[in-house]
Amino acid sequence: MFSLQGHTALVTGASRGIGREIALAFARAGADLVLVARGRQALDEVACAVAQEGRSAAVFPFDVSAVEEIPALFSRILESGAAIDILVNVAGINYRVPAIDYPLSEWRRVLDVNLTAPFLLAQAVAKELIREGRPGKIINIASLLSEAARPNIPAYAASKGGIRQLTKALAVEWAPHRINVNAIGPGYIATELTQPLKENEEFDNWVISRTPMQRWAAPSELTGAAVFLASAASDFVTGQIIYVDGGWLANL
Numbered sequence: 001m002f003s004l005q006g007h008t009a010l011v012t013g014a015s016r017g018i019g020r021e022i023a024l025a026f027a028r029a030g031a032d033l034v035l036v037a038r039g040r041q042a043l044d045e046v047a048c049a050v051a052q053e054g055r056s057a058a059v060f061p062f063d064v065s066a067v068e069e070i071p072a073l074f075s076r077i078l079e080s081g082a083a084i085d086i087l088v089n090v091a092g093i094n095y096r097v098p099a100i101d102y103p104l105s106e107w108r109r110v111l112d113v114n115l116t117a118p119f120l121l122a123q124a125v126a127k128e129l130i131r132e133g134r135p136g137k138i139i140n141i142a143s144l145l146s147e148a149a150r151p152n153i154p155a156y157a158a159s160k161g162g163i164r165q166l167t168k169a170l171a172v173e174w175a176p177h178r179i180n181v182n183a184i185g186p187g188y189i190a191t192e193l194t195q196p197l198k199e200n201e202e203f204d205n206w207v208i209s210r211t212p213m214q215r216w217a218a219p220s221e222l223t224g225a226a227v228f229l230a231s232a233a234s235d236f237v238t239g240q241i242i243y244v245d246g247g248w249l250a251n252l
Helices: 019-028 040-052 066-079 104-132 154-177 196-198 202-211 217-230
Strands: 008-012 032-038 058-062 086-089 136-140 177-187 239-245
Touching: 008 019, 019 040, 019 086, 019 217, 032 040, 040 058, 058 066, 058 086, 066 104, 086 104, 086 217, 104 136, 104 154, 104 177, 136 154, 136 217, 154 177, 177 217, 196 202, 202 239, 217 239
Parallel strands: 008 032, 008 086, 032 058, 086 136, 136 177, 177 239
Antiparallel strands: none
C-alpha cells in the first residue's frame, strides 16, 4: 500500500536537507525521480544515491525563483520522457529583517520561491495529468509558520500561510480529477540551513523547551509522511497538512 513502484516523482530543493531525504525515501519505495535544485554537483550526488537504490534519477539544475521560466522547465522535463505523477514542492528560502524595514525586493523573492513557484509547478503537473486522465499526488512543504508567527520573518510567514490555503484550494478544485493535494508542516528540523539557529544557544534552548519531544528533528523524520501522502495509502486524503513537529503546535 505504501509502494511507489511505477511512479515518477518531481522533487524541488532535492540537493540537500528535506528534499534530498524525501527523494531517497521515494527511491527506496520504488519511485523514479526528477531532481530539481540550483547546484548541479549536489544534484548529481543525490542522483547517484538514487541509483544505488536501484531507481533512475533525471537531474535538472534550476533556480525556482525564476518563476517565469517554470513552464519551460516543465516542458524540458516532459521532453526527457518523464511521466510525472508525484510532485513535492520543497524548495524554499527565508529572509530575516524586522517588518518595519523589510525591503520589497526580498518580499517578492521569498513569495516567489515559497508560494508562486509551488503554484506554477502544481499547475504544470496538474495540466498534464488532467490532459492524460491520470491520477496524481502533490505535496507542498508548509511550516509551523503556516499556523503561528515569529518576529522578523513576515514574508516567510505570509508565504507559508499561503501554502496552507493554496493546498486546500487546489485539493478542492482538482479532487474530481483524482489529484490529491496535501502538505507536510515540519517542526524545527536540523539542516544545513537551520544550523546557525541551532548554534544559537538561546534559540536552541527555546526550541527544545517549546517542543514536547525536547529535540530538533532530523530531515529523514519527514519521509514517512511524504511516502504516505505520495502512495495509495492516502487516496482519500486531500487538503490536509500533516504536522511533523514533535508536538510543537499542540503545546501551550
